[in-house]
Structure formats: C-alpha cells, structure tokens
Amino acid sequence: MSAPERPRESRPAGPPRTSIWFGFASFGAVVAAQTYAILTSPAEGDMGHLQKIMYVHVPAAWMTFLSFFVVFVFSVRFLWRRRENDDLIAASAAEVGATFNGLTLMLGMIWGRPAWGVWWVWDARLTSTLVLFLIFVGYLALRAFVDDPQQKARWSAAVGAIGAINVPIVYMSVTWWRTLHQPPSSPATLDPAYTMGLRLNAIALLLVMIYLIRKRYEIARLERAIEHMAEAAAMGQGGR
Amino acid sequence: MFNGQPDRVIQVSGLGKRFGIKWVLRGVSLEVRGGEAVGLLGPNGSGKSTLLRIIGTLLKPSVGSGSVNGLDIVREAGGVRGQVGYLAHTPGLYDDLTALENLWFAADMLGLPYTAVEASLERVGLSHVAGDRVRGFSAGMQRRLALARLILRNPPVLLLDEPYSNLDADGVALMNSTIAGIVGSGGAALVALHELAPAREMLDRTLTLSDGRIAAAHGELVGRDYAVPVLGTR
Amino acid sequence: MAWRDDWRRVRAIARKDLTTELRAKAGFNAVASLGVTILILLGLALGPDAQALRNAAVGSVWLATLFSGVLAFNRSFQVELESGALEPLLQYPGPRWTIFAGKLLGNLVFVTLMVAIVVAVGVVLFGVRLPTGWPALLGVLALGILGLVVLGTFYASMASRSRAREVLLPLLLFPMLVPVLLAATTASQALLGADLMHEAGAWIRLLAAYDVVFLIATFIAFEHVIEA
Numbered sequence: 001m002s003a004p005e006r007p008r009e010s011r012p013a014g015p016p017r018t019s020i021w022f023g024f025a026s027f028g029a030v031v032a033a034q035t036y037a038i039l040t041s042p043a044e045g046d047m048g049h050l051q052k053i054m055y056v057h058v059p060a061a062w063m064t065f066l067s068f069f070v071v072f073v074f075s076v077r078f079l080w081r082r083r084e085n086d087d088l089i090a091a092s093a094a095e096v097g098a099t100f101n102g103l104t105l106m107l108g109m110i111w112g113r114p115a116w117g118v119w120w121v122w123d124a125r126l127t128s129t130l131v132l133f134l135i136f137v138g139y140l141a142l143r144a145f146v147d148d149p150q151q152k153a154r155w156s157a158a159v160g161a162i163g164a165i166n167v168p169i170v171y172m173s174v175t176w177w178r179t180l181h182q183p184p185s186s187p188a189t190l191d192p193a194y195t196m197g198l199r200l201n202a203i204a205l206l207l208v209m210i211y212l213i214r215k216r217y218e219i220a221r222l223e224r225a226i227e228h229m230a231e232a233a234a235m236g237q238g239g240r
Numbered sequence: 241m242f243n244g245q246p247d248r249v250i251q252v253s254g255l256g257k258r259f260g261i262k263w264v265l266r267g268v269s270l271e272v273r274g275g276e277a278v279g280l281l282g283p284n285g286s287g288k289s290t291l292l293r294i295i296g297t298l299l300k301p302s303v304g305s306g307s308v309n310g311l312d313i314v315r316e317a318g319g320v321r322g323q324v325g326y327l328a329h330t331p332g333l334y335d336d337l338t339a340l341e342n343l344w345f346a347a348d349m350l351g352l353p354y355t356a357v358e359a360s361l362e363r364v365g366l367s368h369v370a371g372d373r374v375r376g377f378s379a380g381m382q383r384r385l386a387l388a389r390l391i392l393r394n395p396p397v398l399l400l401d402e403p404y405s406n407l408d409a410d411g412v413a414l415m416n417s418t419i420a421g422i423v424g425s426g427g428a429a430l431v432a433l434h435e436l437a438p439a440r441e442m443l444d445r446t447l448t449l450s451d452g453r454i455a456a457a458h459g460e461l462v463g464r465d466y467a468v469p470v471l472g473t474r
Numbered sequence: 475m476a477w478r479d480d481w482r483r484v485r486a487i488a489r490k491d492l493t494t495e496l497r498a499k500a501g502f503n504a505v506a507s508l509g510v511t512i513l514i515l516l517g518l519a520l521g522p523d524a525q526a527l528r529n530a531a532v533g534s535v536w537l538a539t540l541f542s543g544v545l546a547f548n549r550s551f552q553v554e555l556e557s558g559a560l561e562p563l564l565q566y567p568g569p570r571w572t573i574f575a576g577k578l579l580g581n582l583v584f585v586t587l588m589v590a591i592v593v594a595v596g597v598v599l600f601g602v603r604l605p606t607g608w609p610a611l612l613g614v615l616a617l618g619i620l621g622l623v624v625l626g627t628f629y630a631s632m633a634s635r636s637r638a639r640e641v642l643l644p645l646l647l648f649p650m651l652v653p654v655l656l657a658a659t660t661a662s663q664a665l666l667g668a669d670l671m672h673e674a675g676a677w678i679r680l681l682a683a684y685d686v687v688f689l690i691a692t693f694i695a696f697e698h699v700i701e702a
Contacts, residue, residue, distance in 0.1 A: 079698050134649035141645050145637045148259055150300065155632050158695040159646065162628075165691055166650055169684060173653035176676070177660060231256070231303070234263035234452075298561055300701070322567050330558030334490065336497040341490075348486035349566040351479050373497075389562070 026207035037197030067097025072164030092216035252306030282449035325395030379406035487576025531600035547630035618658035
C-alpha cells in the first residue's frame with residue numbers, strides 16, 4: 001500500500017502546551033520596558049510626551065513585518081512539504097500579524113492627530129501599513145470562504161507566499177510616492193536616548209508575539225484534533 | 241498476468257474522502273481486473289461520483305490509496321491521467337463552440353491530429369451537426385459528443401459516471417459497444433449507475449455503494465458465477 | 475518537442491477562451507460598457523471643473539480598468555465552471571502551467587482591447603491633452619496591464635471556485651495591485667506633463683520588476699492551486 005501524498009495530518013497527541021507563565025512573563029516584559037522607556041526618555045522637542053507612543057507603535061510595526069515573514073516561510077514550507085502544521089502556523093502568524101498591524105495603524109493615527117492636526121495623512125508609512133493590513137485581511141477572508149481543509153491550506157499558502165513577496169514592493173512604491181513622514185526611526189537615526197527604550201520594547205513585544213502565535217497555533221491544533229476524532233468515528237463506525 | 245490472475249487494473253484500498261465536516265467516502269476498497277466491466281450502484285449521494293473522481297485523479301483522497309495499472313493515483317497522477325478516460329455526469333462541453341471546435345480543442349490538448357476528430361464524430365453519429373454550436377444540442381447529443389471526446393484517445397481504463405442518462409436506445413447501444421470494445425481488448429471499466437437496466441448485458445459484476453461504503457457485491461450477472469468476496473467492509 | 479506540445483496547448487486554451495468570449499457577445503461588450511460607465515460616473519463625481527478632471531484623468535482610467543477587469547478575470551474561469559468543463563480540462567495530459575498561460579494570454583488580449591476603449595473614452599471625457607511623447611505612455615499601459623492580468627488571472631483561479639467570488643477577487647487582488655496603480659498613474663502623469671522623464675523611468679523599471687517577479691511566482695504557485 002503506497003503512502004498518499006496528502007498533507008500529513010497532525011496527531012492528537014502533541015499540540016504544543018504554551019505555558020500561561022510565558023504569557024504573564026511576556027506581558028510583564030512589556031510593562032517593564034514601557035516603564036523604562038517612559039521614565040528615561042526626555043520630552044521631545046516638537047511633540048513633547050506624545051512621542052512616547054512610538055515605543056509601542058514602532059515595535060508593533062516591526063512585529064507586523066516579522067509576522068509577514070513568518071507567514072511567508074511557513075507558506076512556502078507547506079507548499080514544499082505539505083505538512084499541515086506548517087499551514088496552521090502560517091495562519092496563526094497571519095492572525096497575530098493582522099492584530100499587530102491594526103495596532104500599528106491605530107497608534108499611528110493617535111500619534112498623528114495632535115502632531116499633524118488630522119486623523120489621517122497619506123504618508124508613506126501609514127499608507128503602506130494600511131495596504132499591508134488589507135493583504136492580511138484578504139488572506140484571512142480566503143480562509144474563511146474555503147471549506148475543504150486541504151484546499152484551504154494549499155490556497156492560503158499560495159496567497160500567503162505571494163502576498164508576503166509584495167510587502168517590500170508595496171513599502172518601496174508607497175515610499176517613493178510620498179515622503180511626508182519622518183525618516184524611518186531605526187535606532188541608528190535616533191537620539192541614543194531613545195534607542196535603548198525602543199530595543200527593549202521591541203524585545204518585549206517579540207515575546208508577546210511569540211506567545212500569541214503559539215497560543216493560536218495550539219488552538220488550531222486542538223481544532224484539527226477534534227476533526228480527526230470525527231474522522232475516526234466516521235471511518236470505523238458500523239458497516240459489516 | 242502473474243500467478244494466473246488477471247492484472248489488477250484499478251485498485252483502491254481504504255479510500256475515504258471528506259468535504260468540510262461531511263464524510264462522503266468512508267473506507268472503500270475494490271479491484272477491477274483487466275477485461276472486466278464493473279458496475280457501481282448506489283443511491284444519490286452515496287459517493288459514486290466522488291469515488292470515480294478520486295480514481296481519475298480529479299480529487300485527492302483524504303485517507304487511503306489507490307492505483308491504476310500500477311501507477312499511484314496521488315503520486316503518479318500524471319501517468320494515471322494518461323491511462324484513464326473519465327466521462328463525468330455533466331458533459332463538460334463548451335456551449336458556445338461547435339461540436340468540431342470542442343473536439344479540435346480536445347485533440348490539441350491531447351496532441352492528436354484533427355483527422356481523429358472526424359472519425360470520432362462519425363462513430364457517435366454526430367457528423368451531421370459537426371458545425372453547430374453545442375448550446376443547441378439536446379442532452380443526449382451532448383452525451384454522445386462527450387463520448388466522442390472520450391474515444392479520441394482510446395484509453396485502456398474507463399471511468400464512467402452515469403453514462404446512459406439522456407441516451408436513447410441507439411445511444412445506449414453505442415455506449416455499450418464502446419465499453420465492450422475497450423474491455424474486450426484487455427482494458428477495464430468502472431461504471432457508476434443508479435439503475436442497472438441499460439448496462440445489464442454489459443457488466444461482469446456490480447458493487448453497491450451505500451453511505452460511503454461498499455455494502456454489497458454481486459457477481460451473478462451475465463451467467464458468471466464466481467463468488468466475489470465482499471470487499472471494503474470493516 | 476515537449477515545448478511545441480505545451481505551446482500548442484497554451485494557444486488552444488487562449489483561442490478557446492477568446493472564441494467563447496467573442497461569441498457570447500454579452501461578455502466583452504458588457505465589460506467594456508462597464509468600464510466606460512465607471513469613467514462617466516467618476517467624471518460626474520469629481521466635478522465639472524476642467525482642470526480637476528484633467529488631473530483626475532489618469533487615476534480614473536486606471537480605476538475603471540481595475541473594476542471592470544475584475545469581471546473579466548472571473549469570467550475566464552466561469553466559462554469552465556458553468557459547463558462543468560474544468561474537470562475534463564484537468565484530465566488532459568501535460569503540465570498545468572499551460573492552463574495558466576493559456577488563460578493569461580486570453581485575458582491579456584481581452585483586457586488590452588477593453589483598456590483601449592476605456593483610454594480612448596477617458597482622453598475625450600477628461601479633456602486630456604496628449605504631449606508629443608505620448609507613445610511612451612503605451613509602454614506604461616502595457617506593463618500595467620500585464621501586472622493586472624497576471625495577478626487577476628491567478629487570484630481568479632481560486633476566487634471563482636470559492637463561496638463569495640464577487641467580493642473575494644477584489645479583496646485579494648486590489649491591495650496587491652497598489653504598486654501597479656501607483657507606478658502606472660505616477661509614470662503616466664509624469665509623461666503627460668512631459669517633464670521629469672527620469673521620474674517616469676524609475677517607475678517603469680519598478681513596474682517591469684513587479685511584472686517579472688509575479689509572473690514567475692504565479693506560474694510556480696498555480697500548480698498548487700488548480701487541483702480540486
């Protein structure tokens with residue numbers, strides 16, 4: 001009997017256990033990093049203490065990009081090896097990424113209102129973040145509208161990989177199109193007083209992101225386990 | 241032939257298929273040997289079409305495996321497609337093209353010369369409407385045209401899904417002679433039917449599919465009298 | 475030898491798609507009419523001021539193209555789904571990318587014809603003054619159409635078979651086309667203004683790179699999505 005080349009199904013024994021303590025620790029890290037940043041950074045020239053929103057906004061943006069990268073890697077991996085878990089990880093990363101993306105946008109707008117006087121400007125970073133958010137939404141909508149799990153996995157992986165490829169292109173084209181926003185605040189271009197705060201918050205938010213993805217993945221694995229039990233029931237039951 | 245047994249042309253084992261939550265096939269195993277025409281009976285929704293589609297590589301099974309002439313239906317799907325002629329329940333023709341254009345398209349895709357097209361149309365008795373658009377064809381004519389497309393290539397393995405629907409007596413005879421021709425030269429046919437009558441003389445044995453499983457097997461048709469083990473029930 | 479077989483299949487599919495579209499006249503005429511209608515609505519919505527319209531011309535033409543293009547892409551797979559012809563299509567021997575290439579070719583012809591009409595109407599309605607160097611605009615149009623059709627055909631191969639095809643295709647496609655929209659409109663505007671030729675060049679290069687990247691990516695990915 002030949003082994004079929006379908007996505008290798010996950011077995012019920014083994015969804016990852018994500019410790020609740022890891023969750024507490026990561027959120028605790030965020031609190032600590034935020035406290036540090038707020039207390040140690042001086043008020044900035046134009047924007048005063050408003051500038052401190054950056055300590056969440058910028059790391060959230062970085063996490064958004066990181067999520068896209070994770071989606072890309074696991075989408076490609078799924079298409080290559082057809083292991084169902086890869087698709088579940090990609091989908092979890094997409095959900096978490098969309099959340100961070102939404103957070104980035106909201107904070108960007110909240111930051112912008114007092115700074116620019118309006119809720120929205122069509123500047124490079126905000127606009128490209130919005131477009132990326134729509135790419136995430138498209139990916140999640142596709143998953144919502146496709147029922148067959150094998151087809152859902154294959155289609156999501158293709159759409160996820162191709163969407164992720166577009167991220168740098170979107171970013172670049174929107175940036176060319178507009179140059180209103182501040183120059184990108186990578187630590188190098190900022191006053192050293194701010195960079196430590198940014199780095200700490202980035203690490204803390206990274207921990208939160210990892211926790212959220214793992215948790216979401218764990219739930220996805222449990223959902224699949226339930227479906228497998230239904231499979232076993234359907235196949236083994238009755239029929240002499 | 242090995243061990244004095246006819247080659248197993250079609251062979252599936254433990255096939256299961258689900259769409260969303262619903263399991264349409266729940267563990268089907270069967271064999272069709274060279275020179276056999278096997279009927280697949282069962283009510284609507286029993287999974288006959290799904291089974292044929294899986295064997296024809298149009299769908300991948302959720303569980304289980306199968307092979308056609310030794311080629312795995314999942315891993316060597318391309319090879320399987322070269323062996324199999326699949327006739328779906330819906331004719332799958334292009335309504336706005338003429339009969340000829342439909343067959344020319346098929347010939348192009350199959351890499352066959354256009355001369356085969358005329359012969360095929362002749363065989364199914366549609367030469368007189370060759371230049372008419374399929375949109376105007378009756379259901380029976382469409383089925384004949386689909387058959388013409390099938391026999392362009394003379395595939396050794398036939399998977400037929402309700403091939404007799406909408407056919408008149410002539411059409412039924414045509415279908416039967418086509419199947420007999422292929423099976424007679426060592427090929428195999430698996431025919432899904434919801435009623436036995438048109439194919440009665442043609443089939444060697446039947447399997448009944450019910451609720452996604454093989455529920456019964458009968459080998460006493462056409463005077464053949466061998467005991468057929470009831471496969472696929474666990 | 476295999477190349478010739480594959481190319482023959484690509485041509486056969488493209489020819490079949492175009493023949494079907496031309497015969498079901500409702501197809502092309504409806505899509506082209508929709509494009510023109512959208513242009514008219516945009517003209518009305520953006521106000522009667524001649525200068526405002528001239529500024530909005532390029533964007534309006536591209537938007538009209540995008541919205542009516544979506545119809546074309548779904549249709550190219552609809553023709554297979556309506557008659558149940560997708561199954562026989564997948565049954566033929568040979569590599570699956572030939573199906574994608576054939577559909578791509580058919581859609582390219584279809585959309586190019588539609589864009590020709592939309593552009594012509596747009597130039598008139600929006601009072602565009604064509605500068606002497608206007609043939610360069612054709613290059614921008616061509617590259618933009620290519621990007622649009624490549625991704626449109628690719629996403630339509632999935633959306634047309636899913637539950638909410640009318641909303642899913644634009645939802646997937648439009649965000650992905652942002653670079654095309656920006657590049658095509660900015661480059662066109664630069665060329666229409668007949669200055670900053672170097673700016674248009676950079677955008678054209680971006681468009682070309684985009685087209686190449688996604689042509690390759692979609693060809694690779696199509697194999698995985700076309701199976702049922």
